[in-house]
Amino acid sequence: MKQTWRWFGPDDPVTLDHVKQAGATSIVTALHHLNDGRAWPDDEVLKRKALIEGNGLTWSVVESIIVHEDVKTRIGRYRELIDNYKASIRAVAKAGITTVCYNFMAITDWTRTDLDHRMPHGGTALRFDIVEFCAYDVFILKRPNAEADHPADRIEQAALRLESLSESDLARLERNLIEWVPAREFVYDRRSLNRMLDVYRELSDTGFRDNLFAFLGEIIPVAEEAGVKMAIHPDDPPFSLFGLPRVVRNAADIRALRQTVPSPSNGITLCTGSYGANPENDLVAMAKEFAPDIHFAHLRNVTKEADGSFHEAEHLEGDTDMVQVTLALMAEERRRREAGRPDWEIPMRPDHGHAIIDDIGKPVNPGYSCIGRLKGLAELRGIMRTIEALDLA
Structure with missing residues (x-):
C-alpha cells in the first residue's frame, strides 16, 4: 500500500x-x-x-x-x-x-472526551468516555430532551461522575467536546452549539x-x-x-x-x-x-x-x-x-x-x-x- x-x-x-x-x-x-x-x-x-x-x-x-x-x-x-x-x-x-x-x-x-488519557506505558491516548459525555450533554449543556438519548443507569452514573469532576476537569471536557477539533476553521461555545442543534432538531x-x-x-x-x-x-x-x-x-x-x-x-x-x-x-x-x-x-x-x-x-x-x-x-x-x-x-x-x-x-x-x-x-x-x-x- x-x-x-x-x-x-x-x-x-x-x-x-x-x-x-x-x-x-x-x-x-x-x-x-x-x-x-x-x-x-x-x-x-x-x-x-x-x-x-x-x-x-x-x-x-x-x-x-x-x-x-x-x-x-x-x-x-x-x-x-x-x-x-x-x-x-x-x-x-x-x-x-x-x-x-x-x-x-x-x-x-x-469527538473525544479525553485527549490525554494516561496509558500503562506512560504515554497518552485519545479516549471517549460515554459517561462523561452523558454528564456534559445532560447536566452541563442541558440540551433539551437529552435524557431521552441516554439510558437511566448511565444518567445516574453521569450524575455521580459529575460530583467527582473539578472545575478544570469540566473545562477540559467542554473544550474537548465542542471547542476543539483539528483543521476546523471555527469553534463552538454552548450558545452557538445549541443554535446549531436547533437547526438539526427536526432532521x-x-x-x-x-x-x-x-x-x-x-x-x-x-x-x-x-x-x-x-x-x-x-x-x-x-x-x-x-x-x-x-x-x-x-x-x-x-x-x-x-x-x-x-x-x-x-x-x-x-x-x-x-x-x-x-x-x-x-x-x-x-x-x-x-x-x-x-x-x-x-x-x-x-x-x-x-x-x-x-x-x-x-x-x-x-x-x-x-x-x-x-x-x-x-x-x-x-x-x-x-x-x-x-x-x-x-x-x-x-x-x-x-x-x-x-x-x-x-x-x-x-x-x-x-x-x-x-x-x-x-x-x-x-x-x-x-x-x-x-x-x-
Missing part, C-alpha cells in the same frame, strides 16, 4: 522532513487556511503541491474539502457551496490529486441521509469527469452525539451509499478506528466485502468497553485484527494490478498515534504526534513486508 502521512500544512509541528524520516512517501493534506466552503483557487492548490514536492514527497490524498453545514442541512447558501465544492474537486484534479477523503458528520468532527437519520445522497448526486458526476475518487469517512464515533443524525456507521450504511449513487468515484475511506468503535462492525469482513470501493485507508485500533466507551489502542493491539485487514487490502491491490489498473495502489496512513517518548509535553495536534504515528507506520509496514515476502495476498 502507498504509505502516506497526514500533514496540517506549514504550521504543523510535524515537518515534512519528519514525514520522510518516518518512512512515508506521500502526503495527505488540505488547504486548511481556505477550508470554509469557498472554492479552492488553482494557484493555491499548485502552491501547496509545489511545497510538498519540493521536499521530496507527493501529495496523493486531499483530506478534506470541508462539507459546509448549509450543504448538510440544505438551507441557506447550500447551492453556492455545492458549486464551490465542485470547483475545488476540479482544482485538485487539475493538479493531479485524484483521491478526496471527506465526511458528512453533523456539526461535530471526530432525522432518514432526512440527513437523503441530504447526503442529494449532495453525492451532484458531486459524483463532477468527480467522474475529473477522474477523482471520493472516499467518505465514517462517523466518529459511529453513534449519535447530542441527538444528531448519523448515517455512515456500519456496513448497511455503506451498501445504501453505493446502491443509491453507484459509481467508481463514489467510494469509502476504511477507517478501522471509527468503524471499529461500533461493536456490530466486523472490520475484516468489511474490508473484504467493500474492497473494490475502498479508495483510502486509515489504519488504527480501538479497545471497546462494555458501556460504550473506548480508547485508541496501539496500532496492532485493540479489538481489530489489523493483520487480516491489511491482508484483505493487499489482496484487493493484487486484483486491481492484475486487472491492469494504473491506480492499483491503495493509499493508507497510520491514523492517530499515542503521545510517547519526546512527544510527551510537546505542542502537537492531539492524535497526530510524530513518534506515535511513526511507530504505528513501522508496525504496519512490517505486516505489509511480511505479506509481500510470503506472497500471502
Whole structure:
C-alpha cells in the first residue's frame, strides 16, 4: 500500500522532513487556511503541491474539502457551496490529486472526551468516555430532551461522575467536546452549539441521509469527469452525539451509499478506528466485502468497553485484527494490478498515534504526534513486508 502521512500544512509541528524520516512517501493534506466552503483557487492548490514536492514527497490524498453545514442541512447558501465544492474537486484534479477523503458528520468532527488519557506505558491516548459525555450533554449543556438519548443507569452514573469532576476537569471536557477539533476553521461555545442543534432538531437519520445522497448526486458526476475518487469517512464515533443524525456507521450504511449513487468515484475511506468503535462492525469482513470501493485507508485500533466507551489502542493491539485487514487490502491491490489498473495502489496512513517518548509535553495536534504515528507506520509496514515476502495476498 502507498504509505502516506497526514500533514496540517506549514504550521504543523510535524515537518515534512519528519514525514520522510518516518518512512512515508506521500502526503495527505488540505488547504486548511481556505477550508470554509469557498472554492479552492488553482494557484493555491499548485502552491501547496509545489511545497510538498519540493521536499521530496507527493501529495496523493486531499483530506478534506470541508462539507459546509448549509450543504448538510440544505438551507441557506447550500447551492453556492455545492458549486464551490465542485470547483475545488476540479482544482485538485487539475493538479493531479485524484483521491478526496471527506465526511458528512453533523456539526461535530471526530469527538473525544479525553485527549490525554494516561496509558500503562506512560504515554497518552485519545479516549471517549460515554459517561462523561452523558454528564456534559445532560447536566452541563442541558440540551433539551437529552435524557431521552441516554439510558437511566448511565444518567445516574453521569450524575455521580459529575460530583467527582473539578472545575478544570469540566473545562477540559467542554473544550474537548465542542471547542476543539483539528483543521476546523471555527469553534463552538454552548450558545452557538445549541443554535446549531436547533437547526438539526427536526432532521432525522432518514432526512440527513437523503441530504447526503442529494449532495453525492451532484458531486459524483463532477468527480467522474475529473477522474477523482471520493472516499467518505465514517462517523466518529459511529453513534449519535447530542441527538444528531448519523448515517455512515456500519456496513448497511455503506451498501445504501453505493446502491443509491453507484459509481467508481463514489467510494469509502476504511477507517478501522471509527468503524471499529461500533461493536456490530466486523472490520475484516468489511474490508473484504467493500474492497473494490475502498479508495483510502486509515489504519488504527480501538479497545471497546462494555458501556460504550473506548480508547485508541496501539496500532496492532485493540479489538481489530489489523493483520487480516491489511491482508484483505493487499489482496484487493493484487486484483486491481492484475486487472491492469494504473491506480492499483491503495493509499493508507497510520491514523492517530499515542503521545510517547519526546512527544510527551510537546505542542502537537492531539492524535497526530510524530513518534506515535511513526511507530504505528513501522508496525504496519512490517505486516505489509511480511505479506509481500510470503506472497500471502
